[in-house]
Amino acid sequence: MQLLVDALLNGDQGRSVAEAGRLRREGVALERIVAEGIGAAMGQLDSKCTIDQFNLLEIMLVGRAVNSVIKELFPQGTSAEPNRGTIVLASLEGDVHDLGKNITKMVLAGKGYRVIDCGKDCPLERLIDTAEQQQAEAIGISGLITTVISQIKKIKMVLEQRGLGHIKVFAGGAALKQATAEMLRVDFVAETAFDGGRFLGSAVK
Numbered sequence: 001m002q003l004l005v006d007a008l009l010n011g012d013q014g015r016s017v018a019e020a021g022r023l024r025r026e027g028v029a030l031e032r033i034v035a036e037g038i039g040a041a042m043g044q045l046d047s048k049c050t051i052d053q054f055n056l057l058e059i060m061l062v063g064r065a066v067n068s069v070i071k072e073l074f075p076q077g078t079s080a081e082p083n084r085g086t087i088v089l090a091s092l093e094g095d096v097h098d099l100g101k102n103i104t105k106m107v108l109a110g111k112g113y114r115v116i117d118c119g120k121d122c123p124l125e126r127l128i129d130t131a132e133q134q135q136a137e138a139i140g141i142s143g144l145i146t147t148v149i150s151q152i153k154k155i156k157m158v159l160e161q162r163g164l165g166h167i168k169v170f171a172g173g174a175a176l177k178q179a180t181a182e183m184l185r186v187d188f189v190a191e192t193a194f195d196g197g198r199f200l201g202s203a204v205k
Contacts, residue, residue: 001028001036004069008041011061013068020069030073031194034103038066039192042099043174066099074106084111085137085204090118090127092141092148100173101142104193108140111197124151128158131167137204140196141186143173152176153185168203170196 004019023033045062087108091098098120105115116134118127131139139159141152155169171179172190181189187203190196 001032001040004033004037005041005044008038008062008065008069009044011058011065013065016065016069017072020072024073031192033073034107034194035192038069038103042066063099067102070103070106074110084113084200086114086116086134087138087140087200087204088116088118088127088131088134088136089140089142090122091120092127092143092151093121093123094151095143095145095148096120097144098142100144100193101140104140104142104172104196107193107197108200111201113200124154124158128155128162128164131159132162132164136167138168138170138200141169141171141173143171143175146175148175149179149184156185156187168200170199172196 001023004016004023007015007019020033020037023037041062045059089101089105091101101117101120105117109115116130116136118130127139139155141148141155143149143152152171156165159165159167159169168188169186170188170190171184171186172192172195176184176189177191179189181187188196188199190199
């Protein structure tokens with residue numbers, strides 16, 4: 001697994017895809033590859049971003065390698081037919097990181113959810129509007145920077161004000177690892193994309 005982590009952190013697309021493929025051939029579960037491979041690499045990258053070692057080129061290279069591995073693990077056309085409800089995903093306004101959101105999107109699509117991606121740097125109102133228009137069962141937020149926490153805390157309140165209190169809200173990401181659902185005023189805080197899927201499996205009928 002460390003070989004995959006190293007390849008991702010070096011931004012080496014070819015080697016990253018090769019290592020991910022090797023792990024799959026050896027029978028390593030997708031969840032382990034995502035959590036211990038991609039998740040570990042992103043965690044190390046996140047740490048650099050918070051200790052004044054921010055390097056945009058490095059982030060772009062790692063992001064490109066991660067996206068290549070995601071496509072290897074979750075090829076287009078292999079997702080289940082969407083039949084388990086609609087989920088709206090976003091990184092909120094001010095957060096221009098979407099690697100975690102993209103992983104979550106692939107995982108949920110593979111589990112049979114219809115996923116609407118509002119992208120990164122998404123205004124709160126647009127997120128709520130989309131959830132209403134698409135008749136979503138849940139909203140998922142990916143947060144890499146702590147400045148989005150104040151926005152996350154408003155989501156349930158705005159939903160209730162608009163008569164959409166039935167929509168579940170879950171969140172995850174590096175900036176939220178120490179947060180609780182009560183602190184963020186959401187229904188669930190996910191450690192991984194797969195955690196989000198498990199939550200939805202019990203919360204969305």
